[in-house]
Amino acid sequence: xxxxxxxxxxxxxxxRLSLAGDHVDLSSVEMVINPFDEYGxxxxxxxxxxxxxxxxxxxxxxxxSARKLVVNCLALGADEAVxxxxxxxxxxxxxxxxxxxxxxxxxxxxxxxxxxxxxxxxDWGLTAVAVAQKxxxxxxxxxxxxxxxxxxxxxxxxxxxxxxxxxxxxxxxAVITAEKGLNTPRYASLKGIMKAKKKPFxxxxxxxxxxxxxxxxxxxxxxxxxQAMHPPAREPGRIIEGEEVLDRVCELVRVLREEAKVL
Amino acid sequence: MAKTLVYLEAxxxxxxxxxxxxxxxxxxxxxSITGVISTGSDTALASAGKLGLGKLVNLxxxxxxxxxxxxxxxxxxxxxxxxxxxxxxxxxxxxxxxLAARLAAATGIGYISDVxxxxxxxxxxxVKPLYAGKIIGKFRFKGEPPHILTIRPNIFSPAEAEGAExxxxxxxxxxxxxxxxxxxxxxKAAGMIxxxxxxxxxxxxxxxxxxxxxxxxxxxxxKVGAAVGASRAVVDEGWIEHAHQVGQTGKTVNPTxxxxxxxxxxxxxxxxxxxxxxxxxxxTNESAPIxxxxxxxIVGDCKEIVPLLLEEILKSRG
Numbered sequence: 001x002x003x004x005x006x007x008x009x010x011x012x013x014x015x016r017l018s019l020a021g022d023h024v025d026l027s028s029v030e031m032v033i034n035p036f037d038e039y040g041x042x043x044x045x046x047x048x049x050x051x052x053x054x055x056x057x058x059x060x061x062x063x064x065s066a067r068k069l070v071v072n073c074l075a076l077g078a079d080e081a082v083x084x085x086x087x088x089x090x091x092x093x094x095x096x097x098x099x100x101x102x103x104x105x106x107x108x109x110x111x112x113x114x115x116x117x118x119x120x121x122x123d124w125g126l127t128a129v130a131v132a133q134k135x136x137x138x139x140x141x142x143x144x145x146x147x148x149x150x151x152x153x154x155x156x157x158x159x160x161x162x163x164x165x166x167x168x169x170x171x172x173x174a175v176i177t178a179e180k181g182l183n184t185p186r187y188a189s190l191k192g193i194m195k196a197k198k199k200p201f202x203x204x205x206x207x208x209x210x211x212x213x214x215x216x217x218x219x220x221x222x223x224x225x226x227q228a229m230h231p232p233a234r235e236p237g238r239i240i241e242g243e244e245v246l247d248r249v250c251e252l253v254r255v256l257r258e259e260a261k262v263l
Numbered sequence: 264m265a266k267t268l269v270y271l272e273a274x275x276x277x278x279x280x281x282x283x284x285x286x287x288x289x290x291x292x293x294x295s296i297t298g299v300i301s302t303g304s305d306t307a308l309a310s311a312g313k314l315g316l317g318k319l320v321n322l323x324x325x326x327x328x329x330x331x332x333x334x335x336x337x338x339x340x341x342x343x344x345x346x347x348x349x350x351x352x353x354x355x356x357x358x359x360x361x362l363a364a365r366l367a368a369a370t371g372i373g374y375i376s377d378v379x380x381x382x383x384x385x386x387x388x389x390v391k392p393l394y395a396g397k398i399i400g401k402f403r404f405k406g407e408p409p410h411i412l413t414i415r416p417n418i419f420s421p422a423e424a425e426g427a428e429x430x431x432x433x434x435x436x437x438x439x440x441x442x443x444x445x446x447x448x449x450x451k452a453a454g455m456i457x458x459x460x461x462x463x464x465x466x467x468x469x470x471x472x473x474x475x476x477x478x479x480x481x482x483x484x485x486k487v488g489a490a491v492g493a494s495r496a497v498v499d500e501g502w503i504e505h506a507h508q509v510g511q512t513g514k515t516v517n518p519t520x521x522x523x524x525x526x527x528x529x530x531x532x533x534x535x536x537x538x539x540x541x542x543x544x545x546x547t548n549e550s551a552p553i554x555x556x557x558x559x560x561i562v563g564d565c566k567e568i569v570p571l572l573l574e575e576i577l578k579s580r581g
Contacts, residue, residue, distance in 0.1 A: 133365065139365070
């Protein structure tokens with residue numbers, strides 16, 4: 001049984017971002033594996049823990065320079081990695097990225113595809129759903145509990161919503177996108193790190209994938225980014241002073257009512 | 264004048280507030296509005312019919328088949344074909360974003376998610392937070408309509424009902440081809456307010472001392488009518504469930520009042536709450552970064568201050 005895990009690299013969530021002209025400048029920002037993808041990978045590794053015949057494949061459309069981050073996925077226990085690095089791919093267009101990923105996934109004929117619920121960069125939340133659509137598979141997004149039944153070819157998945165927990169029933173194969181809390185990602189062991197160096201790691205060009213070059217290319221995007229800006233800075237606030245704690249609390253309640261008018 | 268299609272949402276017998284917010288956006292973008300909803304409640308359906316729609320379609324849910332992205336996207340694609348809307352508007356809610364994404368993938372229609380602002384123009388520009396709000400991005404659709412967008416809850420003012428009342432046409436979605444189906448909803452405990460829809464949020468970080476002290480925040484939330492948030496640090500420590508996390512790998516919130524208790528203010532947390540109208544920070548460390556974004560700060564111990572604050576707020580409300 002093959003399981004595919006889709007990942008991407010994003011700026012570290014602790015990073016401050018700066019602009020170059022009208023767009024974000026990522027040239028000196030530390031990149032990490034998209035945090036939500038870590039939960040997708042862990043879910044795949046849990047299945048591998050229970051079934052030694054399961055193979056976990058990590059797929060990424062992104063720069064080969066992120067090799068170290070992908071090798072760490074192998075160190076955690078994934079079996080193989082494919083990075084698709086080609087400037088001809090419109091990596092900012094989720095549908096183009098999905099075209100490439102779906103082509104690679106077809107070759108693996110997997111039972112499950114995991115991904116994070118969204119990239120913590122542009123937060124489109126579209127790529128993995130589009131992979132499901134291109135494969136003609138079902139998907140469940142933002143999953144916090146997942147229970148596959150491989151013998152029956154079915155699964156249940158729970159997602160959280162403002163109405164309460166939503167329970168989905170579905171059939172395999174399927175694409176599942178992970179919410180934080182789905183599991184607790186493991187750390188790489190020293191043994192895992194040593195083994196990772198010998199695991200298959202391929203770097204593909206668009207032509208290697210079998211994807212439709214037109215659908216993956218830059219001419220297809222129906223959305224353009226006009227400008228990226230910093231959010232307006234907040235006006236400096238003030239520290240409420242007062243002799244006793246109660247004085248400060250009373251003053252706070254007064255200003256919240258009278259100045260800010262939020263109570 | 265442009266035509267729009269809105270995917271309305273109801274919770275039980277009530278239309279969700281986001282439905283009226285979508286109406287506001289629909290009126291900004293066009294004149295004639297077609298509403299689509301999926302509800303088993305006649306009361307919710309009647310409320311939707313009074314919003315000022317030209318047409319209302321109910322994708323009727325069944326007892327154990329409440330929603331299926333594949334089936335609903337197929338029905339919407341048919342409606343889009345027939346109605347030719349310029350904009351298709353969803354809420355950035357769990358099911359709204361799910362259906363919008365599947366529809367965009369199935370039809371190839373351009374999609375902008377989580378919109379927080381619209382700048383009029385030909386064509387209009389859509390503003391959306393990037394990197395959880397560290398950056399604001401301005402986008403335009405390219406090419407011919409239709410276009411799909413989801414709007415963030417709690418940003419646009421809810422529209423009042425206007426115009427003539429319409430009755431709903433029922434469409435039975437074809438669930439037979441759907442291979443992933445919403446079969447049940449475990450409703451939330453009464454009184455739990457969703458973070459993204461909360462007017463007041465009281466949030467806890469390491470500085471509250473220990474997991475048990477979240478009870479103090481829940482008491483506050485219960486009595487004031489607030490939701491409880493948390494920093495990533497305490498979620499990772501297991502003090503509270505991830506559903507409460509505010510920040511880049513949690514929820515982005517924009518309440519009227521955000522009270523940060525014992526939260527130092529890591530950048531990934533600030534990104535998730537800096538659009539709150541008024542921010543109060545309570546922290547023992549007077550150089551904590553949270554004070555830089557706070558409108559009001561109190562230097563002191565949350566364990567002492569929160570119960571006093573609760574008491575004084577209740578007193579002030581009489």
